[in-house]
Amino acid sequence: MWRSRTVVVSAASVALLPWMPLKAAAQDCPDRLEVLLERPYADAAGLTVGSTVSVRPAIEAEPCAAAVAGIFEPLPDPAALNATRPRVLFHLPHLQGLTGRRNEVDYFTVRTRPGTDLATLAADLDPLLPGAQVLPVSEVAERSSTTFRVVSRFHTAIAAITLIAGGVFLACIMILKVQERRLPVAAARLTGIPRRLLFWWTVAEAALLSTLGGAAGLGVGIASSAVVNAYYQRYYDTTLVFSQVTGGVVAEALALAVLLGMAAGVFAAVRLLASNPLDEVGR
Amino acid sequence: MSDIVVAARDLTRDYRTGGTRVRALRGVSINVPRGDFLAVTGPSGSGKSTLLHLLGGVDTPTSGEVVFLGRNLERMSVEERAALRLEQVGLVFQRFHLLPMLTALENVELPLAAARVPRGLRRARAAAVLDRVALADRLHHRPGELSGGQCQRVAIARALANEPALVLADEPTGELDRATSREVLALFQSLNAEGTTVVVATHDLALAAGAKRSIEVVDGRAAP
Numbered sequence: 001m002w003r004s005r006t007v008v009v010s011a012a013s014v015a016l017l018p019w020m021p022l023k024a025a026a027q028d029c030p031d032r033l034e035v036l037l038e039r040p041y042a043d044a045a046g047l048t049v050g051s052t053v054s055v056r057p058a059i060e061a062e063p064c065a066a067a068v069a070g071i072f073e074p075l076p077d078p079a080a081l082n083a084t085r086p087r088v089l090f091h092l093p094h095l096q097g098l099t100g101r102r103n104e105v106d107y108f109t110v111r112t113r114p115g116t117d118l119a120t121l122a123a124d125l126d127p128l129l130p131g132a133q134v135l136p137v138s139e140v141a142e143r144s145s146t147t148f149r150v151v152s153r154f155h156t157a158i159a160a161i162t163l164i165a166g167g168v169f170l171a172c173i174m175i176l177k178v179q180e181r182r183l184p185v186a187a188a189r190l191t192g193i194p195r196r197l198l199f200w201w202t203v204a205e206a207a208l209l210s211t212l213g214g215a216a217g218l219g220v221g222i223a224s225s226a227v228v229n230a231y232y233q234r235y236y237d238t239t240l241v242f243s244q245v246t247g248g249v250v251a252e253a254l255a256l257a258v259l260l261g262m263a264a265g266v267f268a269a270v271r272l273l274a275s276n277p278l279d280e281v282g283r
Numbered sequence: 284m285s286d287i288v289v290a291a292r293d294l295t296r297d298y299r300t301g302g303t304r305v306r307a308l309r310g311v312s313i314n315v316p317r318g319d320f321l322a323v324t325g326p327s328g329s330g331k332s333t334l335l336h337l338l339g340g341v342d343t344p345t346s347g348e349v350v351f352l353g354r355n356l357e358r359m360s361v362e363e364r365a366a367l368r369l370e371q372v373g374l375v376f377q378r379f380h381l382l383p384m385l386t387a388l389e390n391v392e393l394p395l396a397a398a399r400v401p402r403g404l405r406r407a408r409a410a411a412v413l414d415r416v417a418l419a420d421r422l423h424h425r426p427g428e429l430s431g432g433q434c435q436r437v438a439i440a441r442a443l444a445n446e447p448a449l450v451l452a453d454e455p456t457g458e459l460d461r462a463t464s465r466e467v468l469a470l471f472q473s474l475n476a477e478g479t480t481v482v483v484a485t486h487d488l489a490l491a492a493g494a495k496r497s498i499e500v501v502d503g504r505a506a507p
Binding site for chain 2: 180181183184185186187188189190191192193194197278281282
């Protein structure tokens with residue numbers, strides 16, 4: 001089974017030329033050479049299982065005939081989105097035979113059972129493989145995602161600016177709202193309604209308003225996310241998820257909305273209740 | 284229980300406006316017995332509203348004392364006076380001052396909620412009071428959907444919600460036309476006939492004439 005093998009070897013150094021006419025092999029081509037092709041490339045090139053392609057380790061080398069033994073769906077990888085060369089999987093002995101390089105691999109991936117502590121496993125394996133570096137996948141992704149980190153920082157900055165602007169806007173709305181209620185609230189205070197009740201009422205109203213705004217924003221975010229994913233998944237022919245509104249994002253957004261609302265509410269309530277109600281209503 | 288709801292003795296009240304001290308009341312004494320309907324008349328700036336505010340514990344006198352149901356308001360804290368106003372004093376303002384985002388029913392429920400009356404009971408009581416001021420068919424209307432007269436009746440219902448010992452109304456017909464003013468007067472008379480003690484500060488001679496008795500305040504002094 002190709003996909004269940006625990007060792008996967010990069011074929012970055014092997015050129016795949018499916019349209020090139022085969023010549024007689026002048027080098028040692030492995031017997032019954034087989035390859036796996038990634039599905040988008042196979043689709044684009046019109047190749048299916050059983051097709052024959054020619055492969056060679058370098059542009060000046062003689063090609064070897066290889067049978068397409070299978071088509072695989074590539075794992076979503078943002079770093080490979082704009083890759084111009086197809087990814088091909090070989091049996092390790094075939095690859096070694098083709099390249100003439102023995103016992104050399106760029107990397108291999110160990111698939112673990114769900115729930116395995118990758119950091120601990122990496123730490124345990126590292127001393128067993130001298131000359132190699134064992135890393136959890138997340139760290140490999142982190143190291144190869146400099147561009148995405150920059151983009152992510154931009155997103156964080158945009159989010160911070162949006163939150164600040166939203167908070168200021170909310171505070172303005174609340175001040176306008178309490179301005180409308182200055183007289184009735186002063187009258188309510190004169191009738192004996194406790195200040196703290198009016199204070200918490202204003203704060204609760206602002207928090208509710210902000211939470212509803214946050215929920216509406218999440219709705220727009222989820223819908224936009226779906227549109228973005230649909231568009232780019234189709235554009236890049238990938239199952240990669242480009243935009244995701246996770247449970248954590250929802251919780252964080254709602255928590256921030258409540259906090260911002262409460263802050264704006266406290267600000268508005270303090271202004272509302274600072275004056276002498278008799279001065280508001282008139283002596 | 285005392286037959287005097289509120290008694291004011293030798294009240295004076297000074298204000299500072301800018302750098303000037305203004306004496307709004309000068310030694311006013313007055314007793315309001317239970318079941319009274321008293322009209323306080325006088326020109327603008329004569330001190331009528333100030334007297335009402337002092338009688339209701341909304342404001343404190345510069346000198347003199349106010350005794351409300353046997354309790355000296357001077358000796359009460361701000362919170363105690365607020366609690367007393369909530370439960371024993373109903374205030375009606377010239378411009379109604381209803382909360383615009385609440386319905387008539389919710390506006391009347393507000394003082395009941397502040398007095399921690401359970402939700403079901405306060406809803407029923409608010410509806411009953413609105414029925415008493417002939418607004419049973421306007422329970423769920425907001426102030427913006429009501430006429431001036433209806434708003435003032437909601438405000439009166441709000442003042443009555445906690446069944447106060449005293450209703451203080453400051454120019455309650457000041458924003459209303461003559462016909463609506465007559466309706467408000469009739470409502471106060473009806474409430475008074477049912478036992479509610481009412482004190483009204485007014486310019487409206489018709490309203491003053493409809494009260495059981497009246498006093499005139501001129502330049503901070505009261506004359507019977």
